[in-house]
Amino acid sequence: MIETIKILTESFGPSGRESKVREILIEMIKDHVDGYEVDKVGNLIAWKGNVGKPVVFVAHMDEIGIVVTNEIRGGFYRIEPVGGVSPYTALNRRYVLEDGTVGVVGMETETVQDAKKNMTNLSFDALYLDTFGKRVDISTFGVYDSYFYQNGDFLVSKAMDDRVSCAVLVEMVRRLKEPKRKFYIAFSIQEEVGLVGSSVLAYPLDVQEAIAIDVTDSADSPKSFKRHPMVIGKGPAIKIKDRYSISDKRIVDKLIKVAEDKGIPYQLEVLTFGGTDAAALMRTREGIPSATVSIPTRYIHTPNEVVGKDDVENTVRLLIEYVRAV
Ligand SMILES: [Zn+2]
The missing domain is CATH 2.40.30.40 (Peptidase M42, domain 2)
Incomplete structure (x- = not known):
């Protein structure tokens, strides 16, 4: 998975110019999904499995x-x-x-x-x-102009926001063979300029719930944000709220239960600013219950966004078990 993160974060893809990243993602997933399509505005949507009430997992392809x-x-x-x-x-x-x-x-x-x-x-x-x-x-x-660097458990690169989550979804479909429950993965465009792709991507999908995967502030450096509990190394952060949305309580409870049942470390997130694709997905059609799973990250929106390798691995595990559990 480290190689996948390196390839994706080093790719060129600011908002509105996601085509190279989309091509790379198609190559990475096409042999591991039952089908995929690119919608009219450029979101990449893939699916796997065929029974049950589908959930869509969304990560954004674009970078600042x-x-x-x-x-x-x-x-x-x-x-x-x-x-x-x-x-x-x-x-x-x-x-x-x-x-x-x-x-x-x-x-x-x-x-x-x-x-x-x-x-x-x-x-x-x-x-x-x-x-x-x-x-x-x-x-x-x-x-x-930045490149990927690894120091032990720390992974450093531009565009971890949100290609590290794209890598999580790629890894998820590679590992989750013949899932019982149908699910979608989607890679959205133009999140960084206002959740543009996610505002429309779920319209044609008959999904019951949506989970955005994104980065969040990690408050573990000297004098970091004192009202943020999230830190690198304690597992995926199950978002309670940020400025633009409050995660659906039922999905939050299910995520917590899956993590506890399977012994996957997790933390709870309250972010005092920011927003994710979940805010747009919640407003789609008649409303899709939505939540966010976050990867704690230092120095967001800089050339050196830092995430923890174990947190990324545990995010993959949490999503796989979530699909299996419901
Ligand atoms: Zn961002």
Whole structure:
């Protein structure tokens, strides 16, 4: 599974430009599912098994990024964030664009006062992308130029949000041979810009419940968020709530029961900000009861998102046992 995570996180796929990731995912799952389709907007949906009340597990394919807006002068460009990118995180980062161009984000610093002012209240207005003289087209998308790194139980890469969950779903269908209960896995588009893909992906599916798999804040570094209980290493986090939705209590209770019956470590999650595809799935059609299972992650939306190997493994186990149990 480590290799799957490496391949997926290192792939290029900011919101709205998910096609490469989708092609890789199709190759990874096609021999392990009963069928798959790509819907009109680009969500990838696959299914397995044929009896029972189906559940859909959803992970998003897209990652945060940037898009080139206009040229300042030869080789220097203005950029706009795609999804939740802090200008402080973008500053001095190396980016790779969809045409292969590599650039570095710099900040206008005409005077010392300017520099102080910009650093106190940094915005994308003061930033530019330096492509070292190479011309790029307006509207070119880019992502952090980062690579996968493993140190013991810690896995580090860009786009763990949410390709680590895509890897979980791939691993799930590889291991779950001939399931009794039918289930779907879905890889959504444009989650980072407003849960776009998940707003429509479940419309044609006759599903009884939906579970989003995503990353969540891990509050285990010095002076990390003091109202967050989630930490790396204690297992998948069964979400109680975030800012955009409250997980369906019946699904939460079932997840807890499955984890306890099978001896799978888990933790409960209350996130004081953020949201996942579950918020959109809950609003689909006449309403689909939805919940989220999260993987605790440090440094979310940076080139170095950190997850725990055991948490990922236990997330796969929890989802497999969930399908088997119901
Ligand atoms: Zn995200």
